[in-house]
Structures are given as structure tokens and as C-alpha cells.
Amino acid sequence: MKIGEIQSLLGAKLLCGEDRLESDVWSACCSDMMSDVLAYVKDQGVLITGLVNPQVIRTANMMDMVCIIFVRSKTPSEDMIELAKESGIVVMTSTLRAYEACGLLYHAGLGREVGDGNV
Template sequence: MQLKDIQLLLDATLLCGEDLLETEIHSACASDLMSDVLSLVKDQKILLTGLCNTQVLRTAEMMDMLCVIMVRGKQPDASMIQMANQKNICLLSTGKTMFNSCGLLFSNGVNGDHAHE
């Protein structure tokens, strides 16, 4: 599934990273605890979160993620969008909850990290 398909599936607003929309995505993770992302995530390319701060982008960059999707309609400020542009991270915002977003992604072939199950 490409990022542009995920954007449509989640009815998400593209905030930056249009050049990444053709990228194939096969895995994602979801968390509001960046320490969990750092310690548990492996090879996921999307981070879904309810947080809306620059620490999310720093974490995504450290984990080589291509996209951050903010759930529950969270909207970043201009400095966060600028940082995402600088780090070449696609930034999306959806009004859907994290639970529903994850369910939609999973039911459409995007998997999570099975190493810890």
C-alpha cells in the first residue's frame, strides 16, 4: 500500500511530504510513549500518535520512519511542519481515533511488529 492510499483510507490531511506519497508501506506502529517506540519498534515506516510535538519527529527520524500520522485531529504548529520538511518526514493528520486508524490499516494489509507477540 502506498502512503497516498493510506492518506485516502484514513481521510487524512497532508501537511508535508508530498514527494513521499508514492512510497510503499507495509508496517506501522502506534504509541503516545516515545520511549516505547524507541525500545520496541523495529522496521516500521509509519508512526501513529496522539502527540503533537517535535519529540515525535525526533523519534521518527531516529527510527528511520517515513511518516507520522497524528490522530484525533491533532494539528501541528508551523515549526513542527517545518521540522518535518527538513527531516523529509511525511506528516498527516486524521480525525479518526488511534484505535480505528490502526484497525483500518491492519485490515488493509499494513502490519505491526510481531516480534514481541
């Protein structure tokens, strides 16, 4: 799925990374615990979270994730967006709750595509 499709599906507001909307991602994970993201994430390219602090961006960077979606209208600071730009990470914010965002993306096929066992 293209990152741009994710933005459309969630009606999300793009905060940075407009040049990467045509990039493909195959799976996602949702967590407010960065400890768990670092421990359990394998190759999920998208992080869905309601936690807002710079460690979210750094955690995504460490895990080679390419897109962060802040749910429940959470909005990162300018410093965080700058950090994401330096790391080449797309950042968007959605008014949806995490459960709804995950449900929409899963229903649309993200994480269920052939050849990917990570859900």
C-alpha cells in the same frame, strides 16, 4: 502499501511530504510514548500517535520512519512541520481515533504483508 493509500483510507489531511505519497511502507506502530517507540520499534515505517510535540518528529527521524499520522485531529505546529520537511517525513492529520486508524490500516493489509513479521 503506498503512503498515498494510507491518506485515502484514513481520509487524512496531508501537511507535508506530497512528493513521497508514492513511497511504499510495510508496517506501522501506534504509541503516545516516544520512549516505547525508541525501545520497541524495529522497521515500522509509519508512526500513528496522538502526542504533539517536536520530539515526535525527532523520534520518527531517529527510527528512520517515513510517515507520521496524528490522530484525533491533533495538528502539529509550523515548526514541527518544518522539522519533518527537513527530515523528509510525510505528516498527515486524521479526525479518526488511534484505534480506528490502526484498525483500518491493519484491515487493509498494512503490517500483514508477506515477509514482514512486525505487526
